[in-house]
Amino acid sequence: DAGVIQSPRHEVTEMGQEVTLRCKPISGHNSLFWYRQTMMRGLELLIYFNNNVPIDDSGMPEDRFSAKMPNASFSTLKIQPSEPRDSAVYFCASGRGGSYEQYFGPGTRLTVT
Amino acid sequence: RKEVEQDPGPFNVPEGATVAFNCTYSNSASQSFFWYRQDCRKEPKLLMSVYSSGNEDGRFTAQLNRASQYISLLIRDSKLSDSATYLCVVNNGDSWGKFQFGAGTQVVVTP
Numbered sequence: 001d002a003g004v005i006q007s008p009r010h011e012v013t014e015m016g017q018e019v020t021l022r023c024k025p026i027s028g029h030n031s032l033f034w035y036r037q038t039m040m041r042g043l044e045l046l047i048y049f050n051n052n053v054p055i056d057d058s059g060m061p062e063d064r065f066s067a068k069m070p071n072a073s074f075s076t077l078k079i080q081p082s083e084p085r086d087s088a089v090y091f092c093a094s095g096r097g098g099s100y101e102q103y104f105g106p107g108t109r110l111t112v113t
Numbered sequence: 114r115k116e117v118e119q120d121p122g123p124f125n126v127p128e129g130a131t132v133a134f135n136c137t138y139s140n141s142a143s144q145s146f147f148w149y150r151q152d153c154r155k156e157p158k159l160l161m162s163v164y165s166s167g168n169e170d171g172r173f174t175a176q177l178n179r180a181s182q183y184i185s186l187l188i189r190d191s192k193l194s195d196s197a198t199y200l201c202v203v204n205n206g207d208s209w210g211k212f213q214f215g216a217g218t219q220v221v222v223t224p
Binding site for chain 1: 145147155156157158159162200204208209210211212213214215216217
């Protein structure tokens with residue numbers, strides 16, 4: 001079975017550029033989570049969706065970040081404009097409603113220079 | 114104060130030995146607790162849930178102490194493959210999907 005798929009796996013971009021991260025959850029899962037992991041702050045929840053609807057976005061750092069889930073099999077996290085402090089590993093995770101287990105994708109390692 | 118705190122370690126453990134470590138949480142309303150495992154440069158994976166009565170999965174035992182607001186993980190008969198970072202995860206129940214992750218405890222099992 002395919003797990004959570006994220007693309008790209010690595011992204012290097014210059015400050016000020018727009019960055020779009022993509023996620024395909026596991027088929028049949030109706031919850032999707034975006035996390036950011038850094039050495040300084042650990043793993044932080046940015047936003048999560050249930051049945052394609054954003055439920056809690058209180059972890060989104062600022063207006064430069066936006067996330068969408070247009071359908072059950074696709075989500076994007078966009079940063080515009082990007083800044084060096086956005087450099088981190090961004091994980092997408094999915095799960096079944098009612099279950100607490102989350103399945104993480106391999107992550108996107110973002111470097112903003 | 115962080116909502117979920119862990120000793121970062123590393124805990125250096127000889128192969129075959131037992132290692133245990135705790136995680137404290139600040140929100141007394143927290144309802145669900147988990148241990149995840151993360152290998153270097155990999156994604157986190159669920160190791161086990163932590164139940165009020167404590168639970169065991171093979172060589173791994175998890176316990177919850179609500180009075181003192183901590184959970185623990187014990188690994189018996191450590192294997193080299195147990196080397197990883199163990200993340201404590203807490204959900205306080207007011208928002209189903211809002212999981213708080215600890216920074217992790219690193220365990221290094223040596224031959």
